Amino acid sequence: MPEDVIEIDRLVVRYRGKSALDGLNLRVPRGSVYAFLGDNGAGKTTTMKILTGQAPPDTGRASILGLDCWAKATELRFRVGYMPERPRFYEWMSVGDIGWFTAAFHRAGFLERYREWAGKLGLDSAKRLKDLSKGGYARVGLALALAPDPEVLLLDEPTSGLDLLTRRDFLASLADLAASGRTIFITSHSIAELERACTHVGLLRDGQMILSAPLEEVRKKIRRLSLRFTDGPPDPSGLGTVLERYGTGHYWQVLVKDPNPEAVAALRRRTDVSDFEDVSVSLEEVYAALMARAAGPGETGAVPMVQKVE
């Protein structure tokens, strides 16, 4: 039975009367690496603040492991690892000191695991925090988030400031953590990199989810159909929700959400059609198309036109 480790229901957070989260609903299943994506100002950090019990919601509910994030924040601190977008530490401490200092607030084993992660992440325990590069500082934040051996990890932009190889190693290690039953909720602007590491994806826009699904399902749900025709360009109505259209000469292409299998099969069978392809697209393309559509004019569901089909 799939179990949802993070549950958010009709969450509303307002800043000075303006909604940062506007009735957010979200489910994150156990063992998933959930990529939480959205443009600047979409509400990602606000969601993290609610999940980490730093603020109560105006209305609605957020829980982790069945515990209310605000009411049970202290209990959750032992079971949830958190890396903020801009971690701040006592700058005069060394990499080793901060682990030792933080261990006082945690259960046994924290310091050993902190040292292990710090070593894996290439940190020098004698180095002062104030002398670390941006990437080094971020790695200390990561080691601290991983040291409680948490069941759930909340990572807000964890790879920003890390160099390419460290980023890759880190993202690969997420798969191992998830395989051992941990649940990872991660925001990042590096969509292409996250696509290799995540199992689930959620797209946030203006404080609401516009998509939340396993990555495999997204790949099945959103398809690029392309073909060459001789008689005339196909009519895309009935194919599904067309997110983008492109065409030039006798070449025709659409990006379609929830394709209708019969309509797609009929298109493939057309006698004047050749080079028919039905493929999945990258997460970046899905992101761009869905965001553009959500930003489209009014409620008409107008299709953003990459290039007019001739």
Ligand SMILES: Nc1ncnc2c1ncn2[C@@H]1O[C@H](COP(=O)(O)OP(=O)(O)OP(=O)(O)O)[C@@H](O)[C@H]1O
């Ligand atoms: N303390 C605050 N006071 C007023 N408005 C705020 C505050 N924090 C966030 N906001 C507003 O709430 C909205 C959501 O902000 P949030 O920081 O959660 O977005 P985000 O998705 O994390 O953005 P980014 O990717 O730029 O970090 C934005 O419109 C932002 O301006």
